[in-house]
Amino acid sequence: MLPLLLLTHISVCLAAPTVQCDPSKVKINGGSYTVIDEGSRVKYSCPEGKYPYPAFTRACQYDGTWTNEKYPAVCKDILCPAPVAFEGGSFYPKQANYKIGEVLTFECYDGFKMEGPENRTCQKNAKWSGKTTICQDNSGYCSDPGIPIGAIKTGTSYGIEKKVKYTCSQGLIMFGSKERECLESKHWSGSEPACRQWYTYDTPEEVADSFSSSMLQSIDTTNSQDREDRKVQILKYGLMNIFIVLDTSKSVEEKDFITAKESSKIFIQKVANYDIKPRYCIISFASNAINVVALRDENNKNDDDVMDKLTQFEYSSHEDKQGTNTGAALKSIYEQLIEQELWYKNRGDKESFMKTQNVILLMTDGNYNMGGDPRVIMTKIQDLLDIGKRKEDMREEFLDVYVFGLGSDINQPEINDLASKKANEVHVFHLEDVDKMKECFDQMIDESDVMDTCGLAKYYAVKKDEENIPEMYPWIANISITRSGQVQSCKGTILSPRFILTAAHCFELNEPVHTIGVQIYGPPRKDNKPELKAYKVENFYRHPDYIPESKKDKGIKRSFDHDVALLELKSKIEFTRTARPICIPCTVGTSQALKNPQATTCSTHENLLLSGEEVKAMFIADMEEAEVFIKNGIKRLGCLDAAKKAPDLKDVKNIEDAVTDQFLCTGGIEPQVELPTCKGDSGGPLIVQYKKRFIQVGIISWGTINHCEDGKRINQTEKYNRDFYQSIFKVWSWIKTILNMKNEGVEFLSN
Known part of the structure; x- marks a missing residue:
């Protein structure tokens, strides 16, 4: 689900006072201050480990007094909140509050199992390290949701549809869900709450990590299962909307506006790393709203054009900068979504609008002062998208609202109310200022958080050519084995920075590693032409149960059971758009790709990926995909019959001795003629696409008919043609x- 980006600086716009305030009354004990906004405000600074009390700023009021003037300004120690309650165990030391560096230690009573860290440390930003510590006894339908530090929980029954409610102890502010319900999935609704000091900040590192992780989850989610259909919709119509909304009111200084624009461009570049084509819309607002790029514009899917228009938009474009009308910006989004819905309906396509993925990213440093409460308009957007109305289908995956509070003068309850509340994801943040927002996005652009994610690819290319094909199949490795001056070719897939997955039969029993070469596409050259990079092999691993001669007594000249091998490279692969790891079953990465809370076992992976008598899959032949169907159940019987026709197996009494459950099977001419594998394809992947991720379920092993002549593939017309692949589900434990x-x-x- 990708983004509807709302960059806004909503704050109370104070004109310069007619009466000067006494500057001697703003001095701060232990810190310093700066006069800003033409003398109408002062901003405080304190040494590291302290914060300014009673506020970060003071404003000069029309009666000649400063806000909060009766409270002398002083720098106080940053403190982390204390636990109010802890169920199923105890903690120590018990104090009213905790200074930076102090440690809380938790222990659970007999019969309870600890989840989360045993020790948590008070950090410089008034947050505790680690996640919430919980003592579980697994006595409810849902597990104990825990009590975050500083929170009070009401409700101790964890049965289905039971609810728990949270409040924060006095003086603390809640981020996250105030109420959570035990769902049929055995998970709790909403997001875990956090109780924070008013001066608590999230670091750019924390924000980049949480936001990038959540955004990746959004990208993985779609209800459009058919790849060709999804390809057309995304490229031609756009199943993703990104709205960027910039505050250009008087309260925003021009330098901050420029920084916000640069942050927006960094975000657009970040989205481009995922190789998708969303529709962009850019809105600027002060007292009213201006469309810089509209949702209906022809080139709004071209990120370069969008960034050019954003660059050209000037701070001076708004004549009336007195107001901060966040409502007008959200109303513009709402109206453009209505227009998009009508566009689809007029073309007889009522479903695509409801399949469109949207995310709101709101950046704010204050409060709106005209145009109505933005929460009301946000509710209208949710109603239009049918979000959260029906318990049986909440449709939460189609809208993400991220809210970034920037600076001290923000309404924290308001930004929390606007943000999405989703389990295991964070959608509301509080950063010090606009500069920290740019720093956050700068860190998000680091390719390491995208390129090492398994099963990603630039699949939706308008035109397949020499330049973009390596990005479409970035997991493929070319393998060469040189023997007596002759070169044999095989394929493999990238599993990790140093390991390639391939077939054991490509190699002789005692194959010297110096005869094996691996080539993988490196970063494009300056002319954007892809270039293969050679890697040397350090070690070669063959499955110990791959014994070709083991079934000669059964008439099988060569057995392919456990046809799997691993190549360990001497140097690490640099992950780029042209070199990424593939997903394989039975890994945590694949569980995340499957987006299923129950996908925590190998058998669950197998049921999700290989259910049905015919499973749509593909292998890569000559850097072109070949669509095939994996035959299961009754359909697999055709594979056994076809294998009996193979010349090398015609004398085998029991064909299941050759076609064991080690193998997945494709081929034939039903339900369509399937392109056959060839000798040079050996070791390559059999891939199932799940939503936008690619998961390898098999390794090309052997076939009933040779479809290669002089190294070239010939057309398949033989109904008894079948190809067999080593199932990764049968060898994952060895890998x-x-x-x-x-x-x-x-x-x-x-397991």
Whole structure:
């Protein structure tokens, strides 16, 4: 679900006072202050580890007094909140509050199991390190949701449809959900609450990590299952909307406006890293709203054109800067969504609008002062998109609202109310200022948080050509084995920075590693032409149960059971758009790609990916995809019959000795003629596409008919043609053993 980006600086716009306030009354004990906004405001600064009390700023009022003037300004120690309650265990030391560096230690009573850290440390931004510590006894339908530090929980029954409510202890402000319900999925609705000091800030590192992670989850979600249909919709119509809304009112200084524009461009570049084509819309607002790029504009899917228009838009474009009309900006979004809905209906396509993914990203440093409460208009947007109306289908995946509070003068309850509340995701943040927002997006643009994510690719290319094909299939590795001056070719897939997955039959029993070469596409050259990069092999691993001669007594000249091998490279692969890891079953990465809370076991992965008698899949032949169908159940019987026709298996009494459950099967001419594999394809992947992720379920192993002549593929017309692939579900534990032994960083499931 990608973005509807709302960049806004909504604050009370105070004109310069007619009466000067006494500057001697704004001095701060232990810190310093700066006069800003033509003398109408002062901003306080304190040494590290302290914050200005009673506020970060003071404003000169029309009666000649400063806001909060009766409270002398002083720099106080930053303190982390204390636990109010802790169920199923105890904590120590018990104090009213905690200074930076102090540690809370938790322990659970007998019969309870600890989840989360045993020790949590008070940090410089008044937040505790780590996640909420919970003592679980698993006695409810849902697990204990826990009590965040500083929170009070009402409700101890965790049965289905039971609710718990949270409040914060005095002086603390809540971010997250005030109420959560135990769902049929055994998960709690909403997001975990957090109780924070009014001066607590999120660091750019925290924001970049949480926002980038959540945004990736959004990208993985779609209800459009058919790849060709989704390709047309995304490229031609746009199943994603990104709205960028910029505050250009008087309260925003020009330098901050420029920084906000640069942050927006960084965000657009970040989106481009995911190789998708959303529609963009840019809105600027002060007392009214201006469309810089409209949702209906022809070139609003071209990120370069969008950034050019954003660059050309000037701070001076708004003649009336007195107001901060956030409502007008949201109303413009609402009206453009209505127009988009009508556009689809007029073309006889009522469903595409409801499949369009939207995210709101709101950046604010204050409060609106005209145009009505933005929360009311946000509710209208939710109603239009049918979000949260029906319990049986909340449609929450089609709208994400991220809110960034910038600076001290913000309405924290308001920004929390506007933000989405989703389990295991953070949607509301509080940063010090606009500069920190840019720093956050700068860190998000780091390719390491995208390129090492398994199963991503630039799939939706308008035209497949030499330049973009490596980005469409970035997991493919070309393997060469040189023997007596002759070169044999195989394929493989990138599993991790140093490991390639391929077929064991490509290699002789004692293959010297110096005879094996691996080539992977590196970063494009300056002329954008892709270039293969050569890697040397450090170690070669073959599955111990791959024994070709093991079934000769059964008439099988060569057995392919456990046809899997791993190549360990001498140097690490640099992950780029042309070199990324593939997803394989039974890993945490694939569980995340499947977007299913229950996808925590291998069998669940297998049921999700291989259910049905015919499963749509593909293999990559000559850097072109070949669509095939995996035959299961009754359909698999045709594979057994076809295998009996293979010349090397005609004397086998029991064909299931050759076609064991180690293998997945494709081929034939029903329901369509399927392109056959060829010798050079051996070791390559059999891939199932799940939403926008690519998951390898098999390794090209052997076939009933040779469809290659002089190294070229010939057309398939033979109904008995079948291709067999080593199922990764049957060999994942061996792959896990090797990669874990080498500390390669791929996280596998336990079963």
